[in-house]
Amino acid sequence: MTTNVKSVQVAARFVLRILILVSFAAFGNPDFGRSFAALLLLSVVLCVVTGIKRHESMFARTLTHWDEAAAYALLYALTATINQAWS
Template sequence: MPRSFPVTLNGKTLHVIMRFSLRMLVLCLFSAFGKLGFARSLAALLLLSVVVCIVTAIMRRERPFAGTLTNWDEAAVYGLLCALTVTVSQVAPS
């Protein structure tokens, strides 16, 4: 008997994964040319992405713990990546 994933892999989930991948590529490219440095620019853009995803999820009336990936899940990942970026940039020597 195969295991079931907590998230159903359907068209909407794959759309969210592709959107996340493309947005991360764009954020990394913009951060590479930022005047504040890569880490600070990336952290700021990730925080902005969190806000955009939350507003989008509220406007679309998406449920936070649905069976598929939603903007809420995307916002959570961006928030975690933002926290990780800030933590690593503070620990790493300049």
């Protein structure tokens, strides 16, 4: 598989997973921000465990589960900051 195709697959997986997380957070609990933050944190853990299990390199030329975990962690930090500011 070429590097470009693999990176596109990771990006598509990220977008699909974000859509699923947003829908679960929106319909699961009245407090969207806290639910979304918790789901993002679980996604970070899932991606880290998957990256370790698959022996993926953290600084590979293609996107990996490590990059996905970093993106979820940044979104978690942003969500937690916004939640704290609005509380």
